[in-house]
Amino acid sequence: MKYSFVEFGQKQQNEPLSLRLVIDGEVFDDIVSDETSSFITTGVIGRNQLSKSLTTSKPLAYNGELLTEQTLNPRELTVFGRVKGDSNESFNELMRRIKNKLYKEIVEISFTDERFIYYGTLSDIIEEEERSNNLPIQLKFICHDPFKYTPQKTFNYSNSSVLNIDSDYPVKANIGITYTEPVDEFTITNTSTNKVFRYKSDVANTKYEVMFPHNDVVDNLGASISSGGNENLLKDSNNFENYTAYTGYDRTITQNYAVEEWGTNDATRLTYVPNSNISKNPYSGLSTTPRIYGVGEEEMTFSYWVKNLGDKPFKFRYNGFSANNVWLQPGEQKRIISTGVNNVGTVSFQHQIYPESVGDTVDVALWRAKLEVGSQSTDWSVSPKDIEKSNSLTQYISLNSDLEDFTIDKSDQLVIRPVPNTINISYEGVFL
Numbered sequence: 001m002k003y004s005f006v007e008f009g010q011k012q013q014n015e016p017l018s019l020r021l022v023i024d025g026e027v028f029d030d031i032v033s034d035e036t037s038s039f040i041t042t043g044v045i046g047r048n049q050l051s052k053s054l055t056t057s058k059p060l061a062y063n064g065e066l067l068t069e070q071t072l073n074p075r076e077l078t079v080f081g082r083v084k085g086d087s088n089e090s091f092n093e094l095m096r097r098i099k100n101k102l103y104k105e106i107v108e109i110s111f112t113d114e115r116f117i118y119y120g121t122l123s124d125i126i127e128e129e130e131r132s133n134n135l136p137i138q139l140k141f142i143c144h145d146p147f148k149y150t151p152q153k154t155f156n157y158s159n160s161s162v163l164n165i166d167s168d169y170p171v172k173a174n175i176g177i178t179y180t181e182p183v184d185e186f187t188i189t190n191t192s193t194n195k196v197f198r199y200k201s202d203v204a205n206t207k208y209e210v211m212f213p214h215n216d217v218v219d220n221l222g223a224s225i226s227s228g229g230n231e232n233l234l235k236d237s238n239n240f241e242n243y244t245a246y247t248g249y250d251r252t253i254t255q256n257y258a259v260e261e262w263g264t265n266d267a268t269r270l271t272y273v274p275n276s277n278i279s280k281n282p283y284s285g286l287s288t289t290p291r292i293y294g295v296g297e298e299e300m301t302f303s304y305w306v307k308n309l310g311d312k313p314f315k316f317r318y319n320g321f322s323a324n325n326v327w328l329q330p331g332e333q334k335r336i337i338s339t340g341v342n343n344v345g346t347v348s349f350q351h352q353i354y355p356e357s358v359g360d361t362v363d364v365a366l367w368r369a370k371l372e373v374g375s376q377s378t379d380w381s382v383s384p385k386d387i388e389k390s391n392s393l394t395q396y397i398s399l400n401s402d403l404e405d406f407t408i409d410k411s412d413q414l415v416i417r418p419v420p421n422t423i424n425i426s427y428e429g430v431f432l
Contacts, residue, residue, distance in 0.1 A: 019044065021079050021139075022110040023101060024377060025335045029081075032101060036086040037094035042136075043080040044111060047148075050432060051075075072432075075143035077109065077120060083127075084134040091133040099125065102139065104339075105376050109141060116148040116431060150429035154263035157423040163412045167429035170407035172212035174427070177420040179206045186420075192412040195405065211382070212406060230372035233294045235385045237369045240268040242290040243353075248278035249287045249362075259307055259365050261333050263426070267367035269309065274359045285358035289319065293348045294371045299341050301377045302351075303370045307333035310363035313356045321349035333365075337377045 021028040021041045032039050051073040056065035083098070085091025102122040109118040120141035127137045150166055157163070165171065175188060182204035188197040197210060245251035254269035272287040294300050302321070308314065308328040315327045322340035342349055355362050368380040408414065408427070416423065 018113050020112040021081070022112060024108045024337045025110075027112065028101070032094060032097045034090075034094075036090035038084050039094065039098060039137075040082045040084075041079060041111075042082055044077065045080075046075060046077040047111075047114070047116075049075055051146075072146040075118065075120070075146040075148075077118060077141040077143060079139040079141070081137050081139065082135070083137050086133070088133060091130075095127075098139075103375075107141075108377075109143075115150060117151065117428075118143050118148050119145050147430050147432060149431070152263060152426055152428050154424060154426040157414070157425050159419050159423060160413055160415050163408055163410065163414070163425075165408060165410055165427060165429065167410070167427070168432065169430040170409040171427045171430055172406070173408055173425050174209060174211050175414075176207070176209040176424040176426075177416060178422045179418070180421045182206050183418060187417050189415045189417075190406065190408065190412055191415055192409070193405075193407070195407075197406055230374065230376070230378050232381050232383045233300075233371040233373070234292070234369055235383045237371075237380075237383060238266065238268075238367065240270060240290075240366045240369075243270055243288045243351075243366070244290070245272055246281065246283075246286050246288055248274055248281035248285075250275050251288070257365055259305075259333070259367065261307070262305055262367060264367060267305070267307075267365045269363070269365050271309075271364075272353070272362040274361065278359050281358065283354075285355045285360065287314075287353050287355060287362045289350045289352045291348050292321075292351050292371060294342070295373060296347050297341055297344060298373055299339065299375055301337060301339045301370075301372050301375060303335055303337045303377050303380075305333070305335050305365075305367040307331075307365040308363070309365055310361055312360045312362075314360070314362050314364070315354050315356075317352045317354055319350035319352055320346055328364075339375045339377075 019041055021044075023031075029039050029041055053071050053073055054067060055069040057068050058065050083091065083094055085094055102125075106119055106121055109120050110116065118141070120143035122139065123142045124140040125137065126140065128135050147169075153166060177186070183206075184202075184204040185198075185200040186208070187199075188210065189195070199208070199210070201208075241253070243251075243253075249272040252269075252271040252273070254271075256265055257267045257269040258265040259267045270288070278285075292302065294302075300321075302318075302323070306316070306328060308330050311330050313327055313329050315325050316336065317325045318338065318340065320343045321338075323338035326336050326338065328334075353362055353364065370377075370380050372378065408425075414423075
């Protein structure tokens with residue numbers, strides 16, 4: 001704990017640590033601790049690490065050596081903590097939870113005292129000899145991608161204006177454009193790099209989104225980094241129309257809802273208000289129970305962004321899917337990541353929302369769901385079933401392989417022809 005100054009004779013109040021480990025968007029100290037055991041983050045090494053591999057040659061009659069290539073080595077993060085249990089049993093159960101939470105191939109790592117995100121794999125858990133149930137511990141992560149990233153940022157852009165992005169290196173971005181009248185072709189030119197993206201559609205449309213992979217950077221050290229991603233099994237995965245009201249509730253849905261923390265204006269707000277039939281609700285106030293279709297009995301990861309807009313807690317529960325319930329407090333927002341398997345013989349599960357008490361109003365914002373095979377969560381992406389579809393909604397365009405180096409940087413200018421009515425750019429800043 002940290003402590004603040006008080007008047008003489010006044011009782012000292014404990015305050016939360018300013019540094020805490022965050023894994024996949026959740027404070028690690030909180031999600032592995034319980035009433036009988038606790039993990040506390042005490043320090044970290046490696047956030048300012050810089051390690052390079054240098055290749056040299058020795059030309060004839062040359063003094064010294066000539067540097068021919070330099071690349072970044074993986075980043076190593078060591079998180080220091082303290083584990084404590086009331087008994088041997090609670091201590092060992094705490095260690096089991098820690099290992100299970102970090103066992104995934106790649107986890108999203110961040111800390112409460114900075115804004116950056118790292119992508120790493122747990123390599124070691126180091127503890128002292130178990131002479132007590134209160135021991136220091138080290139969690140070692142290898143970040144094969146040595147860069148650190150900002151959370152996704154979205155902003156409105158004026159055609160041909162100078163870009164002002166929050167990044168030390170060029171980034172790949174999603175570029176969304178909207179026209180008043182349908183068009184069937186357009187170009188995006190980066191006048192600083194002279195790279196041009198050209199697109200022609202079979203059917204004219206008013207909305208397009210050009211998707212360049214996030215977490216993909218070519219820097220001036222010659223290192224090329226890409227985080228990749230798994231296929232999204234959910235078609236139209238940012239559409240929550242099927243989250244209809246259950247018995248005893250009326251639903252109000254608001255499309256294109258703005259959530260400042262996510263930098264977006266295309267979330268969906270769902271408000272479930274109890275009506276006169278609430279007493280007939282058979283499942284403790286269940287407000288909605290849409291069905292999510294995926295694969296069969298393979299392990300899957302289901303993720304989605306959510307914010308509790310109301311003044312009462314509520315929980316997400318999965319019926320037919322082995323993931324744990326997740327509670328959300330008033331005002332809380334995060335990306336929920338749940339891994340599990342469907343019930344035997346089924347290909348779907350129910351994604352349910354329960355209020356804390358029967359009759360509570362549930363007010364929630366949802367954004368960008370993703371269902372993918374395996375235990376690893378990756379950045380949201382549209383389903384291949386949605387790519388290049390022509391309809392009244394946004395037409396999604398995947399990266400042209402000939403334009404893998406189409407990036408944007410500080411002071412660049414993008415010229416889009418014909419000129420759109422609106423332009424939105426989303427990206428993740430890249431730092432060392």
